Amino acid sequence: MASNVSAPTQFVDTKGERYAYRRFGKASADTAPLLLLQHFTGNLDNWDPAVTDPLATDRELILFDNAGIGQSSGTVPKTVAGMAQQAFAFLDALNLDTCDVVGYSLGGMVAQQMALEKPSVFRRMILVGTAPRGGEDIMHLEKPSLQKFLGDPTLRGYEVLQKIFFAPTPSSQSAGKQFIDRLALRKDDRDKPSGPEVAGAQTAAFRDWEQYKGERFSDLENIKQPTLVINGIFDEMIPVQNSYWLSAHLPNAVLMTYPDAGHGSLFQFHDSFTRQSAAFLSSDAAWAPY
Amino acid sequence: MASNVSAPTQFVDTKGERYAYRRFGKASADTAPLLLLQHFTGNLDNWDPAVTDPLATDRELILFDNAGIGQSSGTVPKTVAGMAQQAFAFLDALNLDTCDVVGYSLGGMVAQQMALEKPSVFRRMILVGTAPRGGEDIMHLEKPSLQKFLGDPTLRGYEVLQKIFFAPTPSSQSAGKQFIDRLALRKDDRDKPSGPEVAGAQTAAFRDWEQYKGERFSDLENIKQPTLVINGIFDEMIPVQNSYWLSAHLPNAVLMTYPDAGHGSLFQFHDSFTRQSAAFLSSDAAWAPY
Numbered sequence: 001m002a003s004n005v006s007a008p009t010q011f012v013d014t015k016g017e018r019y020a021y022r023r024f025g026k027a028s029a030d031t032a033p034l035l036l037l038q039h040f041t042g043n044l045d046n047w048d049p050a051v052t053d054p055l056a057t058d059r060e061l062i063l064f065d066n067a068g069i070g071q072s073s074g075t076v077p078k079t080v081a082g083m084a085q086q087a088f089a090f091l092d093a094l095n096l097d098t099c100d101v102v103g104y105s106l107g108g109m110v111a112q113q114m115a116l117e118k119p120s121v122f123r124r125m126i127l128v129g130t131a132p133r134g135g136e137d138i139m140h141l142e143k144p145s146l147q148k149f150l151g152d153p154t155l156r157g158y159e160v161l162q163k164i165f166f167a168p169t170p171s172s173q174s175a176g177k178q179f180i181d182r183l184a185l186r187k188d189d190r191d192k193p194s195g196p197e198v199a200g201a202q203t204a205a206f207r208d209w210e211q212y213k214g215e216r217f218s219d220l221e222n223i224k225q226p227t228l229v230i231n232g233i234f235d236e237m238i239p240v241q242n243s244y245w246l247s248a249h250l251p252n253a254v255l256m257t258y259p260d261a262g263h264g265s266l267f268q269f270h271d272s273f274t275r276q277s278a279a280f281l282s283s284d285a286a287w288a289p290y
Numbered sequence: 291m292a293s294n295v296s297a298p299t300q301f302v303d304t305k306g307e308r309y310a311y312r313r314f315g316k317a318s319a320d321t322a323p324l325l326l327l328q329h330f331t332g333n334l335d336n337w338d339p340a341v342t343d344p345l346a347t348d349r350e351l352i353l354f355d356n357a358g359i360g361q362s363s364g365t366v367p368k369t370v371a372g373m374a375q376q377a378f379a380f381l382d383a384l385n386l387d388t389c390d391v392v393g394y395s396l397g398g399m400v401a402q403q404m405a406l407e408k409p410s411v412f413r414r415m416i417l418v419g420t421a422p423r424g425g426e427d428i429m430h431l432e433k434p435s436l437q438k439f440l441g442d443p444t445l446r447g448y449e450v451l452q453k454i455f456f457a458p459t460p461s462s463q464s465a466g467k468q469f470i471d472r473l474a475l476r477k478d479d480r481d482k483p484s485g486p487e488v489a490g491a492q493t494a495a496f497r498d499w500e501q502y503k504g505e506r507f508s509d510l511e512n513i514k515q516p517t518l519v520i521n522g523i524f525d526e527m528i529p530v531q532n533s534y535w536l537s538a539h540l541p542n543a544v545l546m547t548y549p550d551a552g553h554g555s556l557f558q559f560h561d562s563f564t565r566q567s568a569a570f571l572s573s574d575a576a577w578a579p580y
Contacts, residue, residue, distance in 0.1 A: 247547055260541070
């Protein structure tokens, strides 16, 4: 079975960089490839197989490390627009003119920026746990509610993700434990973890993304793709208000929120997320509702 | 085919009242009957066959006129709690202990009140275009944005619904025209339209519902059913903020919002609404995501 547990890491060269990626799943004439754009400090191994693998049964998935992440060369841009340029270069190197996209957290901002700059790049968009330019409270890791975990020396490796991606309920924490166990399923050919220089540059990009000029959220009117916006109700990293703004200002978006869930709502409710996403992506309707 | 265009109006007597109702669709051991609770001044004929009929292919639907509406006897209660008592009496008369529910607008308030008073009455709940107790801007028909249509003598019959249930875009208004055409499909055995005494009592119930005691929205913690909350982004009658509050404070709710749509979002996107509702109702999971 096509899986992010076993898909080989591949590389593609552009004039500027060498990008690491994984491409797996069932390509078909009926479905566009699905590009997955990753969260803060996340690399190829941070894509939960419970999310990727069910989606890969009916379409081809493309995960990639943006410049300066994992085994990709280069340095992490300090703006979302810079990351979008890198993603365009990567798609060009694969000869992909158009695809579907799941943009998660930081990746959702990159997806919005790409859609603004080149509308034809995406057929349909799924934006999870993300924010519009000019959004609020975007990845302020210095907040006490996050620092208590990020600064806890007893939490090791992915244990921090269990705490900060999931709500402080037994049910959500249990889902978080299963999530980090799944991230460890891949034993060979693992990606390179991100260091502090990645976090620093990406944090600069968040601070820039909170700024806006002109009428707030007016950019969103120009993103006309059918879009599915998803957020957990208890997201401490990028609060759900940002998804309310996204879905209210994008002209063609359906919003879905999940209960009992934080930033990792797609991992907690992976059965629902993959079912809903597949149904949404399978639609050819002009309007987003599916 | 089972349809609200053709289902006969039936009557059932309780100690207090005689209730008009329609019951149709495919009953089965796998599905609970689905009770539909109606909007402000709506009667049995206000249920769009494009919403009822697809749902009726896999379950039994029960539409009813609460006391003082349509061909039911009695007077319209001036509180949501009074309406809930009538709905309980109606269900008792049908010997129904438990069912699923679609509560639309005012009907969604009645559904919440019933779930609070007798949690076992509902297995799963769908709340569309409605508000929690203590919500804001609930059915203020005196607002200029609504009065310009409600006070327009050139609009006849259902034409007012096209204006106030749908967004002021060509696409939404076109969907609204199709909606009111569908409401006119039933030719025989039509229900009795509501008069001003219905509107007056129901408006009093809305004003009461805006009031709350104690901590705002804390009642919602006690509604534990899996719940699907749906709202149009451009709802002038009960703004989407009320559905944000519902889904954030109900412990087990999924929110779905529709673009380009007003109070009648379920009628505009009837294909999506019935597909999503059927998927949600078909789930036996403890958590609402489906």
